[in-house]
Amino acid sequence: MTLAAVDDYVEFCLFLRRLTGIDLTQYKRPQMERRLRTFYANKGITLLTDAFSRLRSDPAHLEELLDRITINVSQLWRNPEQWEIIQTKLLPELAEHGQVRAWSAGCSYGAEAYTLATISHVAIPKGRVSITGTDIDKRMIERARLGLFSDEDARTAPEALLKVGFDRVEGGWRAKLKLRTMTRFDTGDLLQMRPQQGAFDLILCRNTVIYFAEPIRDELHLRLADALRPGGYLVIGSTERVSSPAALGLSMKDPFIYRKL
Ligand SMILES: C[S@@+](CC[C@H](N)C(=O)[O-])C[C@H]1O[C@@H](n2cnc3c(N)ncnc32)[C@H](O)[C@@H]1O
Structure with missing residues (x-):
């Protein structure tokens, strides 16, 4: 998947919004693209259609992706x-x-x-x-x-x-x-x-x-x-x-x- 290509990125965001309600277009794009690209490079997934069918059929994979795009870092008494x-x-x-x-x-x-x-x-x-x-x-x-x-x-x-x-x-x-x-x-x-x-x-x-x-x-x-x-x-x-x-x-x-x- 070439998420760097505008069409792919936007198409991916629309797909994810339909699937989960999460609207990635509202997040800072360079950061988000970087995270998505690394995620898919590590999985060896290169085609958008493969990414979609995996997200649709594999809840654990979807969870893993969501985990990657929501940064959950926190701490007691942070700052x-x-x-x-x-x-x-x-x-x-x-x-x-x-x-x-x-x-x-x-x-x-x-x-x-x-x-x-x-x-x-x-x-x-x-x-x-x-x-x-x-x-x-x-x-x-x-x-x-x-x-x-x-x-x-x-x-x-x-x-x-x-x-x-x-x-x-x-x-x-x-x-x-x-x-x-x-x-x-x-x-x-x-x-x-x-x-x-x-x-x-x-x-x-x-x-x-x-x-x-x-x-x-x-x-x-x-x-x-x-x-x-x-x-x-x-x-x-x-x-x-x-x-x-x-x-x-x-x-x-x-x-x-x-x-x-
Ligand atoms: C870095 S943590 C911050 C946690 C805590 N507020 C702190 O400062 O330690 C950011 C949190 O924002 C959540 N988040 C991201 N997008 C969100 C959204 N659209 N609505 C609600 N929470 C969101 C993430 O899931 C993540 O848990």
Whole structure:
């Protein structure tokens, strides 16, 4: 398959969208093409028709491809400096308003959601916090529900906090029951979701829209801003930015933290 050829790439995207609902045309093309080309080179598949029939007939192969195109890298307390601000500044402020409804958008296998659940116990022990994690990748959502993490996942976690939220299990850590009751995980495609206006007090959308083409990234930030109540916060990844915060009704509090006006 010569995915470099425009027709092949577009045809492939259309096929995959029909098969799975995932729309690759909204992602950054050079990156995506590179991943697809490597995937098919390793499989020795050169014809588009062969690629299609294999994807149609072999669910394990389809899963493997999806695994390759969704980058699921995550970690507990990923970018610890952000968590410090969320714990000491955002959560106490948000809790003054009542229940904190949080959304981890593009949650992968749940590290972000369980980190938030843990620091909520420390920052606002009497506060009510509910956390929804969503991801397009159904296998990640199944994993997130188990709340299991490796030692590598816990590498950047502050030890004392880790022990608040997690029990030692063979080969790693498991989120305690108190955390699992605060969190729920659902499959969802950010490109299709239309969250209710003002439904959340805190949205974490880190290292996810970074894979999307620029216009769709801005559109998604707009939808996320819309899903925040006034005074709520959007937290993005440390290498990301919101293009025109004011136009979305957001003010920048920190390079990666935006407050809904
Ligand atoms: C790199 S992980 C980020 C995980 C976590 N937010 C963090 O920062 O550690 C990106 C996640 O975005 C998910 N993703 C990609 N496209 C998506 C889409 N259209 N809708 C929802 N999730 C998507 C991937 O499946 C992946 O789990």
